[in-house]
Amino acid sequence: MRIDVLTLFPDMFEGVFGASILGKARDKGLVRLSAVNFREYSTNKHGQVDDTPYGGGGGMVLKPEPIFAAVEDLLRRKEAETPQTEAAAEDDTVPTPAPPRIVLLCPQGETFTQRKAEEFAREEHLIFICGHYEGYDERIRTGLVTDEISIGDYVLTGGELPAMVMIDSTVRLLPGVLGNENSAVTDSFSTGLLEYPHYTRPTEFRGMQVPDILLSGHHANIEAWRRRESLRRTLQRRPELLDRLELNKQESKWLDE
């Protein structure tokens, strides 16, 4: 997978791209990450990327030209890196590369969820556009992007932190990225539920005990306990998630207990 971020603050991504799971995924060649400063595509000698809004009012608006130019340049470079031979172009069995998802970070967009991370993880190429200032020229929304995504109903200074959130949650789902593949499978939301409680050594800590079932070594009973705890925790904390699930008789009974 390839992920490019268009931002006015590429330095913000240096630590994040090199650290922990993202850094390992990059080192293993499972993802290619880059942050591009779209100020480099300003058509103005002062490097201006924003301007005052037509119609008046406060705040500055990101101009369309630098952002369109940055995306177009990225796509040109990508094509130049992977030249298609004439034979491959004529061969129906050679898959043509999928067009990138061009994601605008924006508090007015669709709310980011685990389902969206799973969807993004199936893409070959993602481009994130991080806003700043008051907003974007509307033509960026209507003429360039494929998705508008928000990380929640609050307003941040810029799209950099939301882009990092989406990149992190997407990359950890790529095959081979997490050491223990199961850890993404049982994560909260992946199963449609919140995850069950975890315990580690010691068996007793300040009078608090590890449930006996987890020490029993009986795998089927442990699985059943985890499923029940997952259901109960979801009922307590996020009951609306249960509306989307089909529960069997036993599971419905656990919720009534």
Ligand code: SAM
């Ligand atoms: N005036 C805009 C509005 O009311 O919709 C908010 C602009 S905000 C100060 C600047 C930038 O931060 C946005 O363009 C977007 O890229 C990013 N941003 C802020 N909050 C966000 C959120 N909840 N999700 C995703 N991006 C966000």
